[in-house]
Amino acid sequence: MAWRRWIAAGAAACALATALTGCGPAAAGVDGRLADDWAALPEAKVFTPGAEVCHENTYERTGRATAYRPVDCELAHYGETVYVGQLTGPAAELATPPEPDDASVAPAFAECDERATAFTGRQWRDGRLTLELTLPSSAAWQGGARWYRCELNELTTVTDDADWVQRKGSLRGSLPTGLLLGCFAETGKNGSVDSMPEIDCAKSHNAEYVGTFMAAATRKYPSTDADWNYFHDNCRKVMADFIGVAKSATSKYGVISWPYSRATWAAGDRGVRCYLWLETKKMTGSAKGSKGKGIPS
Template identity: 35%
Template sequence: MGRRFGAPAIVLMTVLLTGCGPSAGNTAGTPTSAPPPSPFVPAAGTCHATVEPIAPRNKYAPVDCAGKHRAETAYVGTFTGPDADRGTPPSADQDADKRAFQGCGPEATKYLGADWRGGLLTIQVVVPGADDWTAGSRWYRCDLVTVQMLDIEAVTTEHTGSLRGEFTHTSPLALGCFNQDKKEKWIPQPCTKPHRFEYVGIWSAPEDTYQTVADKPEPVMDHCRVVIAAYTGNAEFGRDAGVWFQFPPWKAWALGDHAVRCLYWNDERDETFSLKHRFRR
């Protein structure tokens, strides 16, 4: 048996107009001041060169999705209620940001066409800069970021092309079959080629601390065996199957991503086909 713990330009210029003499509509001679900046809202479906938790308006510079980029905005939501009444933008360790992250999940899945957690992906919540928040911006961005799998930390990678509908067809980002090299680096492998591991699905861990769940691997493995049974359609096989599992990065866990990725593991021999078809041929 094995286990793995892991896991993760619009520039606003305010011009002050002053003058020595009266201006039209200002008979008292008081200098005319510029209107206050209006709230700014970014667009969904845009790509960005870097991964950023905060995006001030004066640094907003989407890039062509056809070229290399590291993030893509799948959805733009709005903070409401007490979250919107804050004097400053939420930060990653606050409940408002956690609620935004949890709101991003279903939208990311909708954007991709299937569960985002089944791919080499993570979600970055992006909030307005302090000046934009003061000006009335209450948006949050749900940026999809491609990552290396299955690393303890979500190491981001560059990507070309839009992720919209990515999981509606065969995708290199979808988790499938794997091998490990001598340094335990994960190597994606076609399921028709010799491999030892296969991703089978998600077990959603309870609302508990990261370490509490990580310190009890046996229950996690039992839950993953249930996932294997559902994946194969064979409960008996699932009860005895070899298991490997991967936690999300702890920062993602703190924001509400409790999806433990379960993998079937054959520690005795290579497989040359997907486990999904073993009992359904």
């Protein structure tokens, strides 16, 4: 009787165990416990765009995963992503994504600036290009996305109202000759530029791009004569190297110093394009390496 009660009790226990975890001899490699055999769910991955790809649409300040369709750079496209980085510091701690022209993204723009110059093999501002940041959407930001894309975009001009240009081919390694800044026909008065369209250097012109200098990160956007003197002085150094003369010899020529815009300056863009300016005088041919010969003063 005792033996039968043990069997009955064991059978009942086994029946209950079967409902829960199984009973009887365990098969090889099976421990009889189901609850600990489920694989852990993978961690949710945050979408991060790729670098060195091109985009069929014009520049967008916000990059959404649902609209992300990069194309081969040999196909018709607008912008080109030269680098993808991760925001850190105060920018990464914001409750919502910053705007591309917010001061908090200045370190990111500085990184993009260096990467873009390395990507093209020369100062990217030597071309009709603009460098922009694309940032995550609000939904992606809440999900942990902190990436930023560095986007090089070709423009119709960098001196007047501009539009995006569709192009083919990557900017990696070099800038096409037709993209490089050259000579201009400037018009304006009282020290301000009204219009400055590009013109073939073989034709009569009164201005020429001579290069770019990088202003100090702490330098404010110019508003006073003293502010502008700092810009003009540095642009004269660039002009002297371009022409092949001492800096003191450039005092006989005019100079145009062009930080791109107040908005881009606020976001960390410290690049200043510099131009030889002849005011009402004109010349033909480039001033590059001329040592001053042929430049009216």
